[in-house]
Amino acid sequence: MSSVAPEARTGLAGTPSAADLGSVERPGWRGFPSLPVALSLALLAFVVFPPVRDNPRLVWTFAGVSSSTLAWGLLLWARARRTGRNFAIEYAPYKSHYVQAAVQLGILAYWGWHAPAVPAAAPLILAQVLFLYILEGLITWSRGRTWRLGYGPLPIIFSTNLLLWFKDDWFFLQFLMIAVGALGKQFITWQRDGRRTHIFNPSAFGQAVLAAGLIATGTTNDLTWGREIASTFEVPHMLIVIFLGGLIVQYLFHVTLMTVAAAATLCLVNLVYTQATGVYYFVNVSIAAPIFLGIHLLITDPATSPRTSLGRVAFGVLYALGYTVLFRLLDLSNVPTFWDKLLPVPILNLCVPLIDRAARLGAGGALNRAWESALKPPALNLAHMACWGALFLTLAGTGFIDAPHPGNSIPFWKQAYADARPFAGNSLVMAAGALAEGSGVAGAFNELGLICAEGHIVPQNRAAAARYFERACELGSLEGCANVAIQYLFLFERRSDETVSRALERLEQECERAPDWGACYLVGAAYETGRGRPKDPGRAIALYERCGPQNLYAAKGLARIALSGSGGEFNPAAIAPLLLRAARAGDAESCWYLAHMHRAGLGVHLDERRARALFDRACALGLDEACGLAERTELPPFSRPRMLVPGWSTAYPLPAE
Secondary structure: OOOOOOOOOEOOOOEOOHHHHOOEEOOOEEOOOHHHHHHHHHHHHHHHOOOHHHOHHHHHHHHHHHHHHHHHHHHHHHHHHHHOOEEOEEEEOOHHHHHHHHHHHHHHHHHHHHOOHHHHOHHHHHHHHHHHHHHHHHHHHHOOOOEEEEOOHHHHHHHHHOOOOEOHHHOHHHHHHHHHHHHHHHHOEEEEOOEEEEOOOHHHHHHHHHHHHHHHHOOHHHHEOHHHHHHHOOOOOHHHHHHHHHHHHHHHHOOHHHHHHHHHHHHHHHHHHHHHHOOOOOOOOOOOHHHHHHHHHOOOOHHHOOOOHHHHHHHHHHHHHHHHHHHHHHHHOOOOHHHHHOOHHHHHHHOHHHHHHHHOOHHHHHHHHHHHHOOOHHHHHHHHHHHHHHHHHHHHHOOOOOOOOOOOOHHHHHHHHHOOOOOHHHHHHHHHHHHHHHHOOHHHHHHHHHHHHHOOOOOOOHHHHHHHHHHHHHOOOHHHHHHHHHHHHHHOOOOOHHHHHHHHHHHHHHHHHOOOHHHHHHHHHHHHHOOOOOOOHHHHHHHHHHOOOOOHHHHHHHHHHHHHOOOOOOOHHHOHHHHHHHHHOOOHHHHHHHHHHHHHOOOOOOOHHHHHHHHHHHHHOOOHHHOOHHHOOOOOOOOOOOEEOOOOOOOOEEOOO
């Protein structure tokens, strides 16, 4: 699916002459560049309508862009008054433009049916259309050429917005990206087959240039909605919608070979990798909707792709392989992977003459000539479309695409990670991220929090973990609420006091409804310490006792309350056997509590010698606070030891308050 016009001799639209295409020559507009000025004023009017008026930075962006184009138009007018030149316009309604625009608009509409953010962005998309029309006219007239006014800006803007949006505070970069693509199309050209034509696909070129800056500065996720677009684009049956729209363009413009070659290559990569490793290269899909869009939209522009049949096949294969390599390299480099479908395009555009030249040489050239002479072009294109249709129906019928994927599962990738499968850790992060951001699965947010908290797959980031746990708790995950409490009570990390209060409220309700030792223990710890709940030793004891008589964490909490003398009534002798078994099993914290209980004769017999032996054992087991106590003349009073996060991993020593 092309997003640009055919080759050009004049004008930004880059198309053959009006006489060749049947466009109608209109009289020149003399004296004043009325249309660009009017469109600039229309662009400026956006500042009084939502969503622009609601964001001061958007207001300044629109005011600055429209003022700049107005000034440009007035400068043209001043020059025209001196030189007496006219501003000429031709109406050029090229089929390639309005057909592509209609197909892309249909995909946008289907996406917007499932993703409310898309229709909400409609005013900003319209603004980009106006901007490109203005820019097209101003550049063309500045070069002394006739403005071929048609539908050319529409497919460029629609294809761009199917791939990338900048956030509102940085929306001036969206206009810059469009301008870069338009300028590249106008000024970066070469001679191909006797005609001067642009080298790069305009929408891909503008995005690639800004992508280089975003990747270099590590600001992709801060400035763009690219990650959110990639996740929300995976809506039900999107591949079928793209396939059906693509058939229209393939029938009219004979670009099927690049699509079918790229799709077949992606299928082969999937199958070979899965057979070799037992896991999935593209994690949770066989062919993702964004790359399926890419093989219909980014590589099928006739002006920037090969002309030979064999060259088009090679172009599609190379695009699929480039995407495959970049998918892994970007992920391993901690760069957002949604750039993978875009970055190969400008490189392949540069290689087009070389690909076509190779396709005409030697045995390949003979094959290409035989191929292209086997049938008349329309019939040959129908044959290519039949092959593509058969492949797509086979993929759909076998569940290879548009069906539940085994890799779209956190347990699958957790097991793969435990089994040390290739790239399973990174794939676990991607699968959890897709389920969290694309589907809003509470457990996926909780898993992302655990990944950030543990620091085994990604660098440890407790602040990020707190954000994910908060979202999981908001979506109803009891585990997410528990982890919010754990981070606050033991790691002193939280998003806000309100977040902690809501999490503890949910846990307390769960403890009262159906005693769950984890929920009861964490709320008990909150009442014991006065963190997140009023300090209430009696309430803490009641909650700890609801955890059950054999719960070691609760027993330790009860020991702390008894040894600190903070109040509350219970029999310390009830917890001594459990602490003793844990101490014998190698639990340093239990040794610490038992040592102090023997020193004070609390729930066990008074035995200073036994207390010293337990301090020595706690030291040997890694509890630094216990080291050297046995040699002291007088044993110290009780203090809280360094504890471990309940329910996570013994790899996390925690500071005492």
